[in-house]
Amino acid sequence: MTIHWDAFLIVAGTTWLSALVLVGLYSFGVRLMAVADDGGRTAVPARAGAYGCFALCLAVVLFGIYLIIPALGGS
Amino acid sequence: MNNAWAAPVLIRFQMDLTLIVVLVIALALFFDFTNGFHDTANAMATPIATGAIKPKAAVALAAVLNLIGAFLSTEVAKTISGGLIREGEGGIQISPEMIYAGLMGAVLWNVMTWLLGLPSSSSHALFGGLIGAAVVGAGLGAIDYGVLMSKVLLPAVLAPVIAGTSAFLCTRLAYALTRRPSGVSSPKRGGFRYGQIFSSSLVALAHGTNDAQKTMGVITLALIAGGFQAAGSGPVFWVVASCALAIALGTYAGGWRIIRTMGSGLTEVKPAQGFAAESSTAAAILASSHLGFALSTTQVASGSVIGSGLGRKGAEVRWGTAGRIAVGWLFTLPCAAAVGAAAALMAHWGVGGLVAVTAIGVGALLAMWILSRRNVVGHHNAISDVDEAGAAVAIPSKKHRRRLARAAKEAAK
Numbered sequence: 001m002t003i004h005w006d007a008f009l010i011v012a013g014t015t016w017l018s019a020l021v022l023v024g025l026y027s028f029g030v031r032l033m034a035v036a037d038d039g040g041r042t043a044v045p046a047r048a049g050a051y052g053c054f055a056l057c058l059a060v061v062l063f064g065i066y067l068i069i070p071a072l073g074g075s
Numbered sequence: 076m077n078n079a080w081a082a083p084v085l086i087r088f089q090m091d092l093t094l095i096v097v098l099v100i101a102l103a104l105f106f107d108f109t110n111g112f113h114d115t116a117n118a119m120a121t122p123i124a125t126g127a128i129k130p131k132a133a134v135a136l137a138a139v140l141n142l143i144g145a146f147l148s149t150e151v152a153k154t155i156s157g158g159l160i161r162e163g164e165g166g167i168q169i170s171p172e173m174i175y176a177g178l179m180g181a182v183l184w185n186v187m188t189w190l191l192g193l194p195s196s197s198s199h200a201l202f203g204g205l206i207g208a209a210v211v212g213a214g215l216g217a218i219d220y221g222v223l224m225s226k227v228l229l230p231a232v233l234a235p236v237i238a239g240t241s242a243f244l245c246t247r248l249a250y251a252l253t254r255r256p257s258g259v260s261s262p263k264r265g266g267f268r269y270g271q272i273f274s275s276s277l278v279a280l281a282h283g284t285n286d287a288q289k290t291m292g293v294i295t296l297a298l299i300a301g302g303f304q305a306a307g308s309g310p311v312f313w314v315v316a317s318c319a320l321a322i323a324l325g326t327y328a329g330g331w332r333i334i335r336t337m338g339s340g341l342t343e344v345k346p347a348q349g350f351a352a353e354s355s356t357a358a359a360i361l362a363s364s365h366l367g368f369a370l371s372t373t374q375v376a377s378g379s380v381i382g383s384g385l386g387r388k389g390a391e392v393r394w395g396t397a398g399r400i401a402v403g404w405l406f407t408l409p410c411a412a413a414v415g416a417a418a419a420l421m422a423h424w425g426v427g428g429l430v431a432v433t434a435i436g437v438g439a440l441l442a443m444w445i446l447s448r449r450n451v452v453g454h455h456n457a458i459s460d461v462d463e464a465g466a467a468v469a470i471p472s473k474k475h476r477r478r479l480a481r482a483a484k485e486a487a488k
Contacts, residue, residue, distance in 0.1 A: 004225070011366050011368040015237050015355065015358045016358075018358040018362065020244060022274075023245040023354050024252065030253050030263065030347075033263060034253070034261060034262055034266075067361050068144070068281050
């Protein structure tokens with residue numbers, strides 16, 4: 001019986017890292033959006049930052065789709 | 076898909092298809108249906124619970140993504156037998172009867188766990204059923220226990236751990252990043268609902284590429300075993316298309332009992348927490364399917380929901396429900412194996428045995444369906460909190476608003 005602990009650790013690490021990056025980016029975007037909605041001097045840069053965060057999230061999701069579809073060469 | 080290659084197969088299919096192969100294909104497609112049905116919850120339970128997507132729209136979205144996903148890849152289908160049963164040279168010959176018996180075990184267990192509202196792995200049920208049938212056909216030596224341990228049992232323990240830890244950390248991170256001084260400014264965490272639409276769609280798409288292929292693999296295995304297709308060839312187009320359709324229909328039907336368990340039975344899910352859970356599920360599934368440590372979608376998703384519940388302050392995890400789910404996982408393989416073995420024993424009697432297996436199987440399915448009608452769970456009542464909230468708020472429709480505005484204008488005149 002062979003248990004590939006190294007494979008397990010790689011899968012675990014990748015899962016943790018990618019989920020944290022995605023959730024971190026989106027949460028930061030949500031926070032900036034809330035700041036922007038408060039109005040005031042920082043509203044415009046905050047909104048721009050929020051959209052930047054959401055765009056990065058979209059990029060991560062697109063990378064996920066790229067991995068799912070073998071025709072794109074991801075696997 | 077290559078039509079020139081599919082056409083001759085189709086002609087042979089029409090000419091000399093035997094009873095058993097027809098039965099296997101029919102049952103495999105039904106298994107595919109139950110698979111979709113069972114797993115709608117993995118992607119859509121949390122967005123339904125937080126109100127990110129309306130229940131019917133959620134299952135429709137998941138169904139479409141499963142349909143698309145099923146056409147995207149046939150990699151998994153090509154490796155379906157995966158060495159779990161020692162087939163081929165020096166091993167055992169897999170007969171269509173054995174596949175039929177194995178599928179019967181898997182289908183009955185899937186419908187049974189649905190009746191109980193338990194999310195359980197359809198792949199484990201399929202493995203269990205095939206193992207049971209193989210043991211009857213060729214003795215206990217037919218099973219590679221090392222592979223069973225490292226590919227089925229161990230991942231079942233590790234999947235919820237990986238996903239649960241991830242969801243716990245992500246939930247903590249999401250709440251920490253969006254925390255703002257209370258009473259002064261609003262954190263606006265409702266924004267996570269939009270994210271949930273994307274994260275759950277990713278899970279549904281990944282599910283379509285994985286799970287429909289298991290059935291494609293089984294049907295192809297049966298066609299090869301029945302001598303209708305060359306050994307080592309991949310699934311033909313009508314197999315891919317019918318499997319895609321079956322899993323999409325199953326997904327659209329929605330296993331609402333399981334959605335209820337996953338969406339509100341384990342813990343109460345809030346948008347930020349739901350987004351964290353789905354992102355963890357998607358990350359774990361993609362990582363496992365690309366880095367070679369296969370994990371079950373159902374086990375990953377359940378682990379994520381529990382982890383996210385632990386991560387949010389004020390949320391409580393109902394360990395009783397979690398325990399029932401764990402017991403269900405423990406029984407999945409042996410129970411499906413027992414049914415598969417019993418069916419394989421009967422199938423040995425020839426055509427009469429096959430008819431008996433079919434009759435008993437259909438009877439059991441009907442009985443479970445009738446039992447389910449005593450307490451119907453559907454899109455209208457799977458997760459009641461959302462429905463109640465919706466009814467309480469009662470936002471007027473555009474038409475209604477226009478009418479109200481017109482009435483107000485008339486009154487002002």
